[in-house]
Amino acid sequence: MTPPGIVIAGLGLRFAGESLFEDLNLTLPAGEFSVLLGPSGVGKTSLLRIIAGLEAPSAGQVCADDGAPLAGRVAYMAQQDLLLPWAEARENVMLGAALRGETRDRARAEALLHSVGLSHRLRALPATLSGGERQRVALARTLYENRPVVLMDEPFSALDAISRARIQDLAAELLGGRTVLLITHDPLEACRLGHHLWVLAGSPAALGPPLTVPGTPPRAPDDDAMLHRQGELLRRLTGLRPA
Amino acid sequence: MRPLVTLAGFLALWWGISAYGTIPPYMLPSPQAVGAALWTQRAYLAANAGVTLAEIGLGLAGGALLGALAALAVAASPLLQRWLLPVLVLSQAIPVFALAPLAVLWLGFGLASKVAMAMLVIFFPVTANFLDGLRRTEPGWLDLARTMNAKPLHVLLRLRLPAALPALASGLRVAAAVAPIGAILGEWVGASSGLGYVMLNANARIEPDLMFAALVLLMVIAISLYVGIDRILRRLLRWAPGG
Numbered sequence: 001m002t003p004p005g006i007v008i009a010g011l012g013l014r015f016a017g018e019s020l021f022e023d024l025n026l027t028l029p030a031g032e033f034s035v036l037l038g039p040s041g042v043g044k045t046s047l048l049r050i051i052a053g054l055e056a057p058s059a060g061q062v063c064a065d066d067g068a069p070l071a072g073r074v075a076y077m078a079q080q081d082l083l084l085p086w087a088e089a090r091e092n093v094m095l096g097a098a099l100r101g102e103t104r105d106r107a108r109a110e111a112l113l114h115s116v117g118l119s120h121r122l123r124a125l126p127a128t129l130s131g132g133e134r135q136r137v138a139l140a141r142t143l144y145e146n147r148p149v150v151l152m153d154e155p156f157s158a159l160d161a162i163s164r165a166r167i168q169d170l171a172a173e174l175l176g177g178r179t180v181l182l183i184t185h186d187p188l189e190a191c192r193l194g195h196h197l198w199v200l201a202g203s204p205a206a207l208g209p210p211l212t213v214p215g216t217p218p219r220a221p222d223d224d225a226m227l228h229r230q231g232e233l234l235r236r237l238t239g240l241r242p243a
Numbered sequence: 244m245r246p247l248v249t250l251a252g253f254l255a256l257w258w259g260i261s262a263y264g265t266i267p268p269y270m271l272p273s274p275q276a277v278g279a280a281l282w283t284q285r286a287y288l289a290a291n292a293g294v295t296l297a298e299i300g301l302g303l304a305g306g307a308l309l310g311a312l313a314a315l316a317v318a319a320s321p322l323l324q325r326w327l328l329p330v331l332v333l334s335q336a337i338p339v340f341a342l343a344p345l346a347v348l349w350l351g352f353g354l355a356s357k358v359a360m361a362m363l364v365i366f367f368p369v370t371a372n373f374l375d376g377l378r379r380t381e382p383g384w385l386d387l388a389r390t391m392n393a394k395p396l397h398v399l400l401r402l403r404l405p406a407a408l409p410a411l412a413s414g415l416r417v418a419a420a421v422a423p424i425g426a427i428l429g430e431w432v433g434a435s436s437g438l439g440y441v442m443l444n445a446n447a448r449i450e451p452d453l454m455f456a457a458l459v460l461l462m463v464i465a466i467s468l469y470v471g472i473d474r475i476l477r478r479l480l481r482w483a484p485g486g
Contacts, residue, residue: 054386076390082383086405086482098401099393125482145391 003148003179004064004073005030006051012059013046020046021205023060026198030065033172033180033217035194037187037237042205044183048151051181052076064149075147079154081138083126089113090122093140112140116170132163139167143174150175152182156189165221168192172218187237191230193217199236208236272452277459280452287441292460294437298354298426299468302361307418309362310369311411317370318377319399331370339364340428347433357434361425368417376410377403409483412476419472423465438464 011024020043028034036044049055051062052074064070083092091098093109113122116136126134135155142150152171156164164186172193184190190197197211211233213219219226254274260266261273268276281288313331317324343360350356380403388398430439438457445454 049386052386052390054389072392074390076387078383078387080383082381082387084384084402084405086408095387096391096393099388099391099397101394101397127482 002066003031003177004066004068004070006062006070006149006179006181007065008047008051008060008062010060011047011050011057011062013043013050013055014058015046019204021200024205024207026207027065028179028181029196030179031177032195033175033182033193035182035184035190035197036200037184037190037197037233038200038205039237040185042200042202044200045153047200048076048153048181048183052151070149073147074149074151075142075145077138077142077150077152077155079157081126081134081155083134083137083141085126088123088125089118089129089137089140092126092137093144095141096145109140109144112143113137115143115174116140130163132159132167135159135163135167136170139171139174147178149179150181152180154183154185157185164189165192169218176217187230187233188221190233191226192219192221197229197233199233211236269449269451272455276452277455280450280456281459284453284456288438288456288460291436291438291441291457292464294354295423295426295430295439295461296464298357298429298437299361299422299464301354301358302425303365303418303422303468305358306362306365306422307369307415310366310414310418311373313366314370314373314377314411315399315404317374318403319396331367335367339425343428343432346429352433352435356432357426357429357437360429361422364421364425364428365418368421369411369414372414372417373407373411376407379410380406409480412480412483415476416469416473419469420465422468423461427461 006028008024008026008028012022013020024047036047038044046055050057051070053071054076062070064073083089084095087095090106090109090113093112094104094106097104110119110122113119116139118133118136118140121129121133121137124133126137129137135158138155142152156167156171159167168189182190182193191213194213194217197213199208199211200206201208211229213229214225215223257271258274261268261271264271272280313327317327317331339360342363343356346356346359346363350359377399384402384406385398388402393402426437427439430437431443434440438461441457442454445451445457
C-alpha cells in the first residue's frame with residue numbers, strides 16, 4: 001500500500017449560483033499529513049467531499065499522482081462519529097466489510113480497538129461510550145478500511161481538550177505513512193499533527209501559501225518550534241500583526 | 244398503579260350511574276350484572292374470544308409482514324416506488340368499512356374474511372411508517388457507506404433497515420391498536436362466532452349484560468395486545484432513544 005499524493009487541479013464549485021471556490025490548485029504530498037484551516041462556510045467540507053467522491057465539482061478534477069483512480073482508496077472520517085447505535089463497538093468497526101458483503105475479520109477489528117485503547121469495550125453499544133471513546137471507535141473503523149488516503153473533517157472538534165490531545169496522538173501514530181487531509185479549526189491540532197498546513201479563505205475562497213511545521217507528528221504540546229508555528233498560524237487566521 | 248386507580252374510578256362511576264341514574268338496565272346494565280354474565284357464560288365467551296383472538300393474531304402477523312415487505316420493496320426499487328406508492332396512497336381513500344361485505348362475499352363467513360379485514364387495516368400504517376423510516380436514513384451514514392464502496396442491497400438490509408426499525412415499531416403499535424377493529428368489523432358483516440358476533444346476537448336478544456361482557460373482554464384483549472407489543476418493541480429497541 002504505497003500511498004499516492006493527491007493532485008487537485010483547477011477545481012471550482014458553484015452552489016446555488018454562487019462560486020464557493022474557483023480554479024483551486026493544490027497537491028497533497030504522498031504519505032504525509034496535510035491540514036486545511038479556514039473560517040466556517042468557506043468550503044473546506046465541500047472540498048473534502050469532492051476528494052472523497054461524495055460531491056461532483058463544477059470544474060476541474062481531483063486525481064491520484066500515481067495515475068490509478070482514487071475511488072476505493074479513500075477512507076472518510078466525519079465530524080460526527082456516525083456509529084450505528086444498534087451495533088456493538090466491534091460490529092461498528094467492521095461496518096465497511098458488512099456493507100460490502102465481505103467476511104468480517106473479527107480478530108483484526110479487536111486488534112484495532114485494542115490499539116485505540118478500547119480492548120475492554122469491544123461489545124459496548126455506542127450509547128454507553130463517552131464522546132472520546134466513540135471517536136476512537138470511529139478511528140478504528142477508519143483504520144479497518146485500510147485505505148492509503150484518509151480524509152478527516154474536524155473529527156475531534158466536539159471533544160474536550162484532554163480527550164482531544166490523546167486521540168491526536170493516536171491518530172498521528174496509527175495514520176502515519178498514509179496521505180491524510182485533516183480539516184480543523186484548532187491551530188494547536190493543526191501544528192501538532194500536520195506536515196503541511198493550508199489556510200482557505202475569502203470569497204471565492206483561495207489558498208494561502210503553505211506552512212510547514214518542522215519535526216515529526218505528533219509534536220509535543222510544549223515544543224517551541226511547534227508553538228511558534230501555532231502563533232504564526234493564528235495570526236494568519238485572524239489577520240493579527242506580528243509582535 | 245395509576246391505571247388501577249383509573250379503572251376503579253371508572254367502575255365506581257359506572258356503578259353510580261346504573262344504581263342511581265335514570266338509565267334503564269336494558270341500556271346500561273350494572274357492573275355486577277355484567278360481572279355475573281362474564282362468569283356464568285364464561286365457556287361461551289371464552290370460545291368466542293378465542294376465535295376473535297385468532298383473527299386478530301393472524302391478521303396482525305400477516306398484515307405486519309406484508310406491510311413490512313411492501314415498504315422494503317418500495318424502498319429497494321425506484322420503479323416500484325413510482326408505480327406502487329400512488330396506488331397504496333389512493334387505496335386509503337376507500338373506507339375499509341365498505342370493503343367488509345366484499346371480504347365476506349369473497350372469503351366466506353369463516354376465519355379468512357376476518358383475517359383479511361384485520362390485515363387490510365394493519366397493512367397501511369405498517370407500510371407508511373416503515374417506508375418513512377427507510378427513507379430518512381441519516382445522510383452521514385449513507386455518505387460513509389458510499390466511501391466504503393457499499394453494495395445497495397447491503398446498505399438497505401444492514402443500514403437502512405435497522406435504522407428504520409423504530410419507525411416500523413411505531414407502525415406496529417398503531418397496527419396493534421387497530422387490529423381488533425378489522426376483526427370485529429368482519430364479524431359484524433357476517434360471522435357465526437367471535438366476540439363481535441356475540442355482541443350482535445346478544446343485542447338482538449336483548450341481553451345487554453352479555454353484550455357488555457363481550458365488550459369488556461374485547462377491551463381487555465385490545466389493551467393487552469397493545470401493552471404487550473409495546474413492551475416487546477421497547478425491549479428489542481433498547482438502543483433507540485425513546486424506544
